[in-house]
Amino acid sequence: xxxxxxxxxxxxxxxxxxxxxxxxxxxxxxxxxxxxxxxxxxxxxxxxxxxxxxxxxxxxxxxxxxxxxxxxxxxxxxxxxxxxxxxxxxxxxxxxxxxxxxxxxxxxxxxxxxxxxxxxxxxxxxxxxxxxxxxxxxxxxxxxxxxxxxxxxxxxxxxxxxxxxxxxxxxxxxxxxxxxxxxxxxxxxxxxxxxxxxxxxxxxxxxxxxxxxxxxxxxxxxxxxxxxxxxxxxxxxxxxxxxxxxxxxxxxxxxxxxxxxxxxxxxxxxxxxxxxxxxxxxxxxxxxxxxxxxxxxxxxxxxxxxxxxxxxxxxxxxxxxxxxxxxxxxxxxxxxxxxxxxxxxxxxxxxxxxxxxxxxxxxxxxxxxxxxxxxxxxxxxxxxxxxxxxxxxxxxxxxxxxxxxxxxxxxxxxxxxxxxxxxxxxxxxxxxxxxxxxxxxxxxxxxxxxxxxxxxxxxxxxxxxxxxxxxxxxxxxxxxxxxxxxxxxxxxxxxxxxxxxxxxxxxxxxxxxxxxxxxxxxxxxxxxxxxxxxxxxxxxxxxxxxxxxxxxxxxxxxxxxxxxxxxxxxxxxxxxxxxxxxxxxxxxxxxxxxxxxxxxxxxxxxxxxxxxxxxxxxxxxxxxxxxxxxxxxxxxxxxxxxxxxxxxxxxxxxxxxxxxxxxxxxxxxxxxxxxxxxxxxxxxxxxxxxxxxxxxxxxxxxxxxxxxxxxxxxxxxxxxxxxxxxxxxxxxxxxxxxxxxxxxxxxxxxxxxxxxxxxxxxxxxxxxxxxxxxxxxxxxxxxx
Numbered sequence: 001x002x003x004x005x006x007x008x009x010x011x012x013x014x015x016x017x018x019x020x021x022x023x024x025x026x027x028x029x030x031x032x033x034x035x036x037x038x039x040x041x042x043x044x045x046x047x048x049x050x051x052x053x054x055x056x057x058x059x060x061x062x063x064x065x066x067x068x069x070x071x072x073x074x075x076x077x078x079x080x081x082x083x084x085x086x087x088x089x090x091x092x093x094x095x096x097x098x099x100x101x102x103x104x105x106x107x108x109x110x111x112x113x114x115x116x117x118x119x120x121x122x123x124x125x126x127x128x129x130x131x132x133x134x135x136x137x138x139x140x141x142x143x144x145x146x147x148x149x150x151x152x153x154x155x156x157x158x159x160x161x162x163x164x165x166x167x168x169x170x171x172x173x174x175x176x177x178x179x180x181x182x183x184x185x186x187x188x189x190x191x192x193x194x195x196x197x198x199x200x201x202x203x204x205x206x207x208x209x210x211x212x213x214x215x216x217x218x219x220x221x222x223x224x225x226x227x228x229x230x231x232x233x234x235x236x237x238x239x240x241x242x243x244x245x246x247x248x249x250x251x252x253x254x255x256x257x258x259x260x261x262x263x264x265x266x267x268x269x270x271x272x273x274x275x276x277x278x279x280x281x282x283x284x285x286x287x288x289x290x291x292x293x294x295x296x297x298x299x300x301x302x303x304x305x306x307x308x309x310x311x312x313x314x315x316x317x318x319x320x321x322x323x324x325x326x327x328x329x330x331x332x333x334x335x336x337x338x339x340x341x342x343x344x345x346x347x348x349x350x351x352x353x354x355x356x357x358x359x360x361x362x363x364x365x366x367x368x369x370x371x372x373x374x375x376x377x378x379x380x381x382x383x384x385x386x387x388x389x390x391x392x393x394x395x396x397x398x399x400x401x402x403x404x405x406x407x408x409x410x411x412x413x414x415x416x417x418x419x420x421x422x423x424x425x426x427x428x429x430x431x432x433x434x435x436x437x438x439x440x441x442x443x444x445x446x447x448x449x450x451x452x453x454x455x456x457x458x459x460x461x462x463x464x465x466x467x468x469x470x471x472x473x474x475x476x477x478x479x480x481x482x483x484x485x486x487x488x489x490x491x492x493x494x495x496x497x498x499x500x501x502x503x504x505x506x507x508x509x510x511x512x513x514x515x516x517x518x519x520x521x522x523x524x525x526x527x528x529x530x531x532x533x534x535x536x537x538x539x540x541x542x543x544x545x546x547x548x549x550x551x552x553x554x555x556x557x558x559x560x561x562x563x564x565x566x567x568x569x570x571x572x573x574x575x576x577x578x579x580x581x582x583x584x585x586x587x588x589x590x591x592x593x594x595x596x597x598x599x600x601x602x603x604x605x606x607x608x609x610x611x612x613x614x615x616x617x618x619x620x621x622x623x624x625x626x627x628x629x630x631x632x633x634x635x636x637x638x639x640x641x642x643x644x645x646x647x648x649x650x651x652x653x654x655x656x657x658x659x660x661x662x663x664x665x666x667x668x669x670x671x672x673x674x675x676x677x678x679x680x681x682x683x684x685x686x687x688x689x690x691x692x693x694x695x696x697x698x699x700x701x702x703x704x705x706x707x708x709x710x711x712x713x714x715x716x717x718x719x720x721x722x723x724x725x726x727x728x729x730x731x732x733x734x735x736x737x738x739x740x741x742x743x744x745x746x747x748x749x750x751x752x753x754x755x756x757x758x759x760x761x762x763x764x765x766x767x768x769x770x771x772x773x774x775x776x777x778x779x780x781x782x783x784x
Contacts, residue, residue: 113229114208116149116244120253125364125571129335129343131373132407132566138335140251140343140361148256150267152240158272159255160239161311162279165304166297168200171239176201176223176230201226204242207358247358249281249288250330261330262288263322272311274322276301286347286357289340289422293520295321326418338380341413341424342371345544346564355568355577365576366569370407375400375694379410382690386682390672393663397426397543398686400657400694403551405581406560409655410690411544423664429519429540430662434488435628435647435679436535438553438602439513440497441485442587443505445598445709451482451605452711455496457489463530468494482713485605486612488627490534497533506532512586513549514559515541535628543658546649551656552586553606553624556704557599559586600706607703610650613680617652618692622703625650625687627679632668642668643676648683650691653701657691659683 072080127140164171170178178199198206205225229238248258258278259267270278280297287293302319305311328336335343346369347357360367379398387396400410413424444450457476460469468491470476476489484492497506507525511517515524524541531537548562560583568577588595606624610616617623630645644666649658661683662669669677677683 113205113225113232116241119208119245120149125362127360127364128366129346130366130368131376132368132370132409133373134368135373137342137369137371137373138339140334149244149254150240150256152236155240155243155255155267156270156275158310159243159267159270159275159278161308162272162275162301162305163200163239163243163282165308165310166279166301167203167282168198169304169308171200172235174199174201174230176226176228198222199226200242201229201238204238204245205229207245207247246282247285247361248278249285249357250327251334251361252330253358253361262324264325264329271322272305272315273298273302273319276305276319277322286344286351289327289344290520291423298322328418337416338376338412338414340416341426342369342376342411342564344424345408345411345427349564350568350577353577353579360568363576364571366571366573368566368568369564370402370405370409370566371411371564372409375410376412378693379412379690382686382693383412386686386689390682391670393667394661394669394677394682395421395423395425395663396682396686397428397660398657398690399426399544399547400655400690401547401551401562403554403560403651403653403656406548406551406562406583407566408544408547408562408564410657410694411564421664425660425662426543427519429522429524429542430645430660431537431539431630432535432541432546432647433628433630433645433679434490434535435546435626435649436510436532436539436541437485437488437493437628438550438606438626439506439510439515440493440501440533441481441602441605442509442513442598443501444481444496445601446505446509446587447501448710449500450601450708450710451480451485452708452713453481453496454478454714455481455484455492457484457492459489459491461491461495463494463498466530468534480713482605482608485626486608488609493533494530498530503528503530503532509587510549512559513552514562514586515545515549519545536630543647543660546647547656547658550625550649550651550658553599553602554651554653554656555599557586557588557595558583596704597706597709600704601709603703604706604708606650613684615648615650615680615684615688617688618695619700621652621695621700623650623652623691624703627684629678633666640668641676642670643678644669646677646679646681646683648679648687650687652691652695653703654698655691655694657687659687659690661686 129137129140131137168174168178176199202222205222233241243255245254247253248255248261250258250261252258252261255267255278259265259270259274262278263270263274277294277298280299280301281288281294284293284297287297298321302311302316306313306316327340328334334340346367347360350360350367351357379400383396383398387394395414396412397414398410398412399408401407402409411426413426414421416422416424444453457470457474457479459473459475460467462468470490471488474487474489476483476487476492479489479492481492481496483489497503507528510525518524519542522540524539524545525532526538528539529537532539544562551562552559560581563579565577565579567575567579569575585592585595587598603624606626607622609627610623610625613627615625615627626649628645628647628649629643632640632642632644634640645660645662646669647658647660649656651657661677671677671682675681
């Protein structure tokens, strides 16, 4: 090559196997003889810097022909690690401290805190409720049309202390926010939780902005405004602003409006008990008319006042729940009577979906419900007609649900008479008795056994230490499940659950159909045992629960969530919220046909029950259902033949209806003539009257034909019993097996004492019908 031999300072174009790097040539076999030390040569070159800067590069050791970075010494590796740690810490400080502090400072000077007058101007709007067909159900006009904003000296200290106790017991010392609560809010946001322990200042900001979304951004702005408010205003002014604007329920914003809405008096006149109730309701204003919830919140407020030294133990012990004025007297215009219960359930539902009552009220929204106007009117008429002349102490409930949507068509929880009975019995938990037996059957069908299975239906039978009896001591020694359901043979279902499907199997089946785990915080099936088979023990459900669960059978095994609201709109018609129809296969998620077959088999088992109890549907419609009763428990180990609860739950393909009759306490239920009440009695009459009237003129829908699961049903020879009553005496006689055909001479619905001609073995209305009957020794329950 021209120019003489090539040395370290001479360069030539690089070849694939000949690489020159910054003046040092590698030929793929190692360094050239007599070259400078590679480490010294490379890192002495300008621009290379510290060798640890190359620790992240994937170079091989020198001399291999693949790279030119020497291995790092332990000291160099340690130095590099600390560099990474420092840089990470700098980034974290900037991200979590410097930037938030900068944002906080900027926001502090940009945000404004609305005044109580500005907030009040946005509140007190009219809410309008509509039936499912779009016609108006009623308006909810707030009582505070002429809002009075109190001064600090006009609000008693006992009111302030009660609110501190329930909402922010560090109010007088905190800077407007609570670090613990803030961290909890961040954690809930990260883990998809809700809430976070807002201070009174933060709550005021939330109310003033109308923004209650569970986001970190909203919480951060809320914190800035709360801090600014505490820097610029005195604590007494802050609590005054809060109490002038916060929502207390009953459409009442501000403590003065609330005092008048609940007690008909000024806030200046409130005592500690009345103040405690108002303070307690701040967290659940939409539940103000639920006596149980209201008492719980009242007790919480009082206990916290004692814990903080703001109320003496003696005062706490002497406290009486304050008497509230009737709801309709508290407002110029609102929904009253049975409609008030509908509104209450609507508000509970919207609150669960993120739209609390105060948001609905302040927005002046239009709320469209699922309630069918005709169905609601017919439900109230059916109850009033049937119960006319019956004892005043009896209580009733009726709930009808559309199986195709899950929407509630009619909801009657009682007359809702102020100071007489203001309990929503449609939402009250009671033992369902034999009306729970279809869930036993679901559990059996899920195990590929069905109506043809045979059990010992003798009475009495002993299961461990428990003795179970059938109604009238009916005997069915070799009883198919089909016959046991028709005749409500308790010993069969107890045997089935205890020794075949298991208690948990029934729990799972009931939950799948739509029975919730709890209602208002109270479990529906807590610590269940064998008594679940006959709807007793710790099994407590509501009429609304049962209507929805049976609607799943009517919908061929498709569960659709019960709901009262179709949509919510702003006053100008802008859509705010629309309820999605949530559905799922209830009994077999992986096989739709099997799911439909299970529901269809339950329907087949329940169809004969109705004619057996003289509850056929008009016009020959397909319908199915189950009656149920629960015995009165006199206590002290005694056993009674009287009943305390009576049910009728049944359905067609287009409507599922549940009816309950009982009392508000443990007492025998009897008719005006002194006769015991059973499911086929008053509840059955109410159910039939409503169903026949509601379905009149509607298409006659049919239940789908499905194959039976398991063994075929064989006709069983059994001995049935009936009573012949003469005055106050009765005798027992045996009859041959009979079929459950419809009596040729049905009773006149207006004459409850009439006795139609019936097949042999059928009890009359004044006798004990097939739906009832159990005796347990020892007696944990009284199920029928």
